[in-house]
Amino acid sequence: QVQLQESGPGLVKPSETLSLTCSVSGFSISTGRYWGWIRQPPGKGLEWIGNIYYSGSAYYNPSLKGRVTMSVDTSKNQFSLKLTSVTAADTAVYYCVRRDAADGTSFHWFDPWGQGTLVTVSS
């Protein structure tokens, strides 16, 4: 059973960098699949942040205007998110996800999800 677990500071000051790590168990990142991050501001909907492949190839949501960087550490079976120059608008529950896919097709979806971690941006 594949499980994902987010970790990182729950409080970040404005203008600083938000850093989160997702630890994966039950599946080797090196096997393949894309891995990613999705966030949800309190009481609001879901926003896709970006995806990264185990090789390090990544693509991000343009709405975040170049503030996002993702990385993979296959030796630790983890992947990470960095979001720079944060503001209160970045306060959200951050979920790490695996992008699953139907074999032989281009259909894909997010499964499983980590339990989520709340990151608050405040001084």
Added chain:
Amino acid sequence: DIQMTQSPSSLSASVGDRVTITCRATQNISNYLNWYQQTQGTAPKILIYAASSLQNGVPSRFSGSGSGTDFTLTISSLQPEDFATYYCQQSYSIPSTFGGGTRVEI
């Protein structure tokens, strides 16, 4: 970006009711449409992928249909554990985008 609009934003229903939620995309996304369920305080869970394919382990009372720009999630007989918020998501193009959610209440 492709915008996803769900309706209604909330609905009230009773156990045993048939419930239908719609999702509309601002452009043709073929059947690159997924549905998720989120219960209070938990992460979303995939229900339907590729518009109409039921994820393993999801009860058969859930079904999805549609193609192009208009999609539907149907719960044939609402159960107590189905009271939750439902989101559609398009996986046709980057950035992937979600609908605003439909809250199903008692």
